[in-house]
Amino acid sequence: MKTYPLYQYNSYVKEVEAEVLDVSEKGVVFDKTIFYPGGGGQIHDTGYIVKGGVEYRMPRVFKEDEIYHVVEGVELEPGDKVLLKLDWERRYRIMKMHTSLHIIGAVMYKDYNVLITGSNIQEDRARIDFPMEEMNKEVAMEIVGKANSIALEGHEVKIYFMPVEEALKRKELFRVADQTKYLKYLKGDVRIVEIVGVDVELDGGTHVNNTKEIGEIMFLKYESKGRRNRRIYITVPP
Numbered sequence: 001m002k003t004y005p006l007y008q009y010n011s012y013v014k015e016v017e018a019e020v021l022d023v024s025e026k027g028v029v030f031d032k033t034i035f036y037p038g039g040g041g042q043i044h045d046t047g048y049i050v051k052g053g054v055e056y057r058m059p060r061v062f063k064e065d066e067i068y069h070v071v072e073g074v075e076l077e078p079g080d081k082v083l084l085k086l087d088w089e090r091r092y093r094i095m096k097m098h099t100s101l102h103i104i105g106a107v108m109y110k111d112y113n114v115l116i117t118g119s120n121i122q123e124d125r126a127r128i129d130f131p132m133e134e135m136n137k138e139v140a141m142e143i144v145g146k147a148n149s150i151a152l153e154g155h156e157v158k159i160y161f162m163p164v165e166e167a168l169k170r171k172e173l174f175r176v177a178d179q180t181k182y183l184k185y186l187k188g189d190v191r192i193v194e195i196v197g198v199d200v201e202l203d204g205g206t207h208v209n210n211t212k213e214i215g216e217i218m219f220l221k222y223e224s225k226g227r228r229n230r231r232i233y234i235t236v237p238p
Contacts, residue, residue: 011206027068037063050083106199140222
């Protein structure tokens with residue numbers, strides 16, 4: 001991959017100068033990017049590029065063999081220098097929701113011995129899926145309440161990397177059911193997100209630096225999706 005993924009190392013970079021490396025029907029490839037391209041249940045970022053003092057909308061970013069940026073209203077060529085600007089309010093709310101789901105997942109694992117089976121983070125809400133027979137709305141609200149208490153304690157969130165071989169030896173890193181079976185396709189280092197004293201797991205998304213930044217984790221609804229499959233929806237303040 002040609003693009004350096006700045007978002008993996010610092011989720012708080014709001015704008016950066018970048019050079020166009022390639023332009024195709026798929027989109028624009030830059031030498032570096034602050035835009036998360038989606039994946040792992042987290043929606044992609046949006047924002048703008050600035051060229052010649054004019055802002056142009058970037059409604060979508062996605063990853064295949066490269067990270068492609070879909071830009072509207074301007075023609076770019078390799079070698080062009082532009083400014084990338086995040087839709088920061090949107091991104092920051094997504095960061096808060098993603099960290100919230102990790103705390104909720106930790107509560108489920110430690111208090112109910114449950115691994116999550118999936119999650120999804122949009123710009124205004126997020127959900128977490130898990131298998132649990134004895135479950136109802138009251139228990140779901142209790143889980144979110146426990147997560148809120150933990151968030152308010154102000155735990156530092158650390159990002160670091162480790163070799164796949166080392167990660168495979170650490171069972172506590174796998175908080176998603178059947179997650180280990182996908183690691184055989186990975187090489188090199190994997191990214192770890194640690195909420196100090198609360199949770200540590202493999203993750204590629206964007207997060208806050210401290211759980212106090214979340215504000216309040218707000219319970220939206222609970223759904224039963226079959227005999228064992230359950231789902232909790234949450235949101236956070238903008």
